[in-house]
Amino acid sequence: MKKLVISLVLVNLLAACASNKPAETTAATADSGTKATAAAKTAAATTTQVADDRLNDPTSILAKRSVYYPFDVDAVQDADKPVVQAHGQYLGANPNRKVRLEGNCDERGSNEYNLGLGQRRADGVKKMLELSGAKSVQLDSVSYGEEKPRASGHDEASWAQNRRTDINYAK
Amino acid sequence: MRVIQIITGLLLLIQASIASAVLDIEIIGAGEKQIPVAIVPMGGDAKLSQTIHEVVVGDLMRSGLFRMVDLAGKFLTEPSQVSYADWQVRGAEGLAIGNVSALPNGRIEARFRLFDVVKQNELVAQAVTASDGQVRAIGHRIADLIYEKMTGDKGVFSSRIAYVNRRGQNFRLIVADSDGYNEQVVLAQNEPIMSPSWSPDGSHLAYVSFETGHAVVFVQSLYTNQRKVLADFRGSNSAPAWSPDGKQMAIVLTRDGSSQIYLVRPDGSNLRRITFSGAIDTEPHFSPDGQYLLFTSDRGGSAQIYRMPVEGGPEQRITFGEGTNYSPRHSPDGSGFVFAHRNNGKFYIAMQDFQTGQMELLTEGGWEKKPSFAPNGKLVLFASEAKGRGILATVSSDGRVKQHMFTQSGDAREPVWGPNP
Numbered sequence: 291m292k293k294l295v296i297s298l299v300l301v302n303l304l305a306a307c308a309s310n311k312p313a314e315t316t317a318a319t320a321d322s323g324t325k326a327t328a329a330a331k332t333a334a335a336t337t338t339q340v341a342d343d344r345l346n347d348p349t350s351i352l353a354k355r356s357v358y359y360p361f362d363v364d365a366v367q368d369a370d371k372p373v374v375q376a377h378g379q380y381l382g383a384n385p386n387r388k389v390r391l392e393g394n395c396d397e398r399g400s401n402e403y404n405l406g407l408g409q410r411r412a413d414g415v416k417k418m419l420e421l422s423g424a425k426s427v428q429l430d431s432v433s434y435g436e437e438k439p440r441a442s443g444h445d446e447a448s449w450a451q452n453r454r455t456d457i458n459y460a461k
Numbered sequence: 462m463r464v465i466q467i468i469t470g471l472l473l474l475i476q477a478s479i480a481s482a483v484l485d486i487e488i489i490g491a492g493e494k495q496i497p498v499a500i501v502p503m504g505g506d507a508k509l510s511q512t513i514h515e516v517v518v519g520d521l522m523r524s525g526l527f528r529m530v531d532l533a534g535k536f537l538t539e540p541s542q543v544s545y546a547d548w549q550v551r552g553a554e555g556l557a558i559g560n561v562s563a564l565p566n567g568r569i570e571a572r573f574r575l576f577d578v579v580k581q582n583e584l585v586a587q588a589v590t591a592s593d594g595q596v597r598a599i600g601h602r603i604a605d606l607i608y609e610k611m612t613g614d615k616g617v618f619s620s621r622i623a624y625v626n627r628r629g630q631n632f633r634l635i636v637a638d639s640d641g642y643n644e645q646v647v648l649a650q651n652e653p654i655m656s657p658s659w660s661p662d663g664s665h666l667a668y669v670s671f672e673t674g675h676a677v678v679f680v681q682s683l684y685t686n687q688r689k690v691l692a693d694f695r696g697s698n699s700a701p702a703w704s705p706d707g708k709q710m711a712i713v714l715t716r717d718g719s720s721q722i723y724l725v726r727p728d729g730s731n732l733r734r735i736t737f738s739g740a741i742d743t744e745p746h747f748s749p750d751g752q753y754l755l756f757t758s759d760r761g762g763s764a765q766i767y768r769m770p771v772e773g774g775p776e777q778r779i780t781f782g783e784g785t786n787y788s789p790r791h792s793p794d795g796s797g798f799v800f801a802h803r804n805n806g807k808f809y810i811a812m813q814d815f816q817t818g819q820m821e822l823l824t825e826g827g828w829e830k831k832p833s834f835a836p837n838g839k840l841v842l843f844a845s846e847a848k849g850r851g852i853l854a855t856v857s858s859d860g861r862v863k864q865h866m867f868t869q870s871g872d873a874r875e876p877v878w879g880p881n882p
Contacts, residue, residue: 362763400787400801400830401655401875402700402713403757403764405669405676406720406741409697413715432675433697433715437653444828 344380345459351376357415359453361398364410366418374415377457378422381429388460389424391415391431394438396449401435408433408455415455485867486641488523492861495528496611498555499548499578504538505560509569509596513561516600519640520618521607523855524840525862540574540583548578555584555611557603567593573603575610584610597642617835621879622842623647623657623666624853628871634668636683639835639878641853641866647681658701659879660727667691667701667710678712680727691729702754703727704747704771711735711745711754711771722756724771735773746798747771748791755779755789755798766800766813780813780820788831792858793838799823799858801830801843810843810856823860831874834858836881844874 344350357370366374381387393408393415412431419429441448500517503510521527530553537543538560548556559573568590575585585606591598598619605616618639626633634648634657648654652671659666667680676697681688692698696715703710710727713720714734720743722736736742740760747754751771758767761778764785769776780786784804791798792812802811807826813819828846835842838858845854847865851872855864866873 362759398803399764399785400744400757402743403741403759403787405655405697405699406713406715406743409715410719410741413696413718431696434653434671435655435676435697437655437671 352380355457355459356454357457358450359411359455361396361449361453362407364407364414366414371418374418374457375422378419378424381419381425382423385425385428388428388430389419390458390460391419391429392456392458393431393433393435394440394452394454394456395436396452397436397439397444398449399436401437405433405435405437408435411455415457485865486519486523487865487867488525489863489865490525490861492525492857493859494526496526496554497528497530497552498557498607498611499530499532499535499551499553500607501532501535501537501556501558503559503561503571503573504536505562509561509563509571512596513571513600513603516597516640517557517604517607520601520604520616523640523864524608525857526608526612540576543576545576545578545581548576553578555607557607559603561599563593564590569593569596569599571599571603573606575607577610597638601638601640614839615837615881617837617840617878617881620836620881621663622853622876623659623879624844624876625654625657625874626868626871627653627851627874631871634666636666636879641868647683647686655875656700657875657877658703659877660703661705661707661880663880663882665727667703669699669701689729691725691727692732700743700745702745702747705749705751711747713743713745722754735771736769736776738776742767744788746790749793749795755791757787757789766798779815779818782820786811790833792834793836799832799834799841801832810841812841812858821860823856823858824863829854831876833877835878840878842876842878844876 345352351373354373357366357373391412393412395404395408412433416429416431420426439452441451502514518529530551538558556576556578559571561571564570570588570590572588574583577584589599589602601618604618608616620639621636622639623636626635630651632650632654633646634654635644636647637644650672655669657666657668665680665682669676670679676699677693678691678698678701679688680691692712694714694716698714700713701710709724712723712725714723719739720741721734722742722745723732723734725732738760740758742756742758744757745754753768754771755766755768757764764787765778766780766786766789767776768779784802787801789798789800797812797814799812802809808829809822809826810824810829810832812821812823830844832841832843840855840857842855845852851874853866853873853876
């Protein structure tokens with residue numbers, strides 16, 4: 291029952307998102323979380339306090355919700371550290387906000403190994419968020435390993451997109 | 462009696478969800494020596510006879526160890542009709558004959574005989590029965606008898622396999638006969654399913670499901686379809702493996718940090734951690750004597766295969782050289798293991814002997830992962846890719862005979878060979 295409700299909510303949110311924004315052409319699987327989050331945020335903004343939510347600002351660094359990795363690496367790369375730190379500071383200032391960190395991998399490796407690697411990626415982002423001001427109760431980390439690829443090709447262009455941690459805000 | 466009726470009812474229910482027949486099978490290569498056998502279609506019910514004949518011939522041909530002798534129009538069903546000289550002239554070493562009939566109680570009975578044409582004696586005379594609708598099972602049983610008598614090794618045609626079929630976002634956990642037919646859907650959902658693992662008696666599957674949003678280990682009965690959560694801690698719960706006696710399981714949890722190996726009873730009690738590396742330790746697999754675990758770890762900087770006593774103790778790296786290695790599985794005789802080897806951008810199915818430490822590639826390489834042995838150790842089932850799709854494949858443990866099995870649609874992933882019934 292709970293699952294059904296969640297599914298319905300997701301469908302509604304996706305619909306809301308589709309009507310508010312131009313359609314995106316990336317794979318639906320990997321993006322549904324992001325879309326739902328964006329939609330959730332929109333819904334939250336319209337119903338509750340609108341003030342000071344930089345999450346809505348497409349020019350803010352907080353608009354970046356993914357960090358990317360080299361092959362078989364789980365440490366946040368220097369280029370992405372400011373993104374993670376900005377989210378950590380935002381979460382520190384907004385203790386009612388929660389995020390779910392979703393680690394993903396490319397398909398090279400066994401899927402069990404990649405499940406472990408994706409978890410390390412998500413946990414690495416979680417740790418950096420905590421160091422930047424977020425509280426552990428605001429954070430949940432999971433791994434999809436290689437099971438939910440954003441891009442499905444057997445090539446570096448696809449793999450590079452799939453090696454990432456998504457920072458997904460919950461309502 | 463009532464219990465039996467209930468179980469039968471549930472089995473029928475599971476049967477009802479069978480997807481329509483599979484699949485295309487390609488066979489590549491042949492065994493070093495192929496035993497010539499003459500398989501005469503059975504007398505009696507023509508339709509049953511035809512199905513049994515197809516199954517028996519298909520099983521034996523896929524093994525790569527048999528060659529079918531031309532029957533030259535000969536048809537016989539009784540021992541009194543056997544002329545050894547006739548079959549020696551045709552080069553047959555084995556001759557199979559029999560009769561099949563539908564019994565009044567709805568069951569099917571096949572009376573089967575196998576002769577050694579060279580030694581001129583009867584090797585088997587057996588009545589094999591099955592319920593209506595299980596005619597393929599009779600064929601597999603007969604193929605097992607022929608295989609065992611002619612090669613000296615136990616057959617595996619009556620065993621089953623499990624795998625995951627992915628079609629877009631739809632994932633189905635499937636159990637099928639060893640030839641891919643007779644599919645039964647164990648679980649269907651729109652979230653990933655990984656790492657099915659058979660209980661040693663074939664009654665249960667453990668697997669990883671993402672249906673609650675993260676990786677959780679479930680154990681499900683194949684008879685009742687009832688299931689329960691084995692591990693649902695924070696982060697990822699995965700890689701279930703059963704001990705040979707079925708009394709404990711190894712699983713991988715991230716609840717204390719990075720992926721580490723834990724032991725737990727199948728009812729979820731007595732959970733305890735047995736690796737403490739802080740690296741990724743995963744894919745545990747019990748040795749046939751239950752004393753050791755093989756597993757994958759990146760503690761040395763890249764993914765390699767390690768071995769350790771089940772109750773804890775020194776962990777020893779056992780794969781070296783170029784490339785990385787994953788998904789180790791002991792051979793049924795305990796002398797070695799099979800695994801996925803990645804090097805130069807390709808995945809290969811590889812085997813290694815514990816004594817020599819030498820790695821041997823069984824395949825030419827491609828996108829080949831997740832190997833598991835057939836119960837007799839003569840075949841290895843693995844996930845491969847062909848024509849842009851994930852497929853099931855087997856290779857004989859000497860690397861000579863390969864087989865590709867194409868399911869009707871979607872990608873086949875995560876195959877694992879079950880125990881003999």
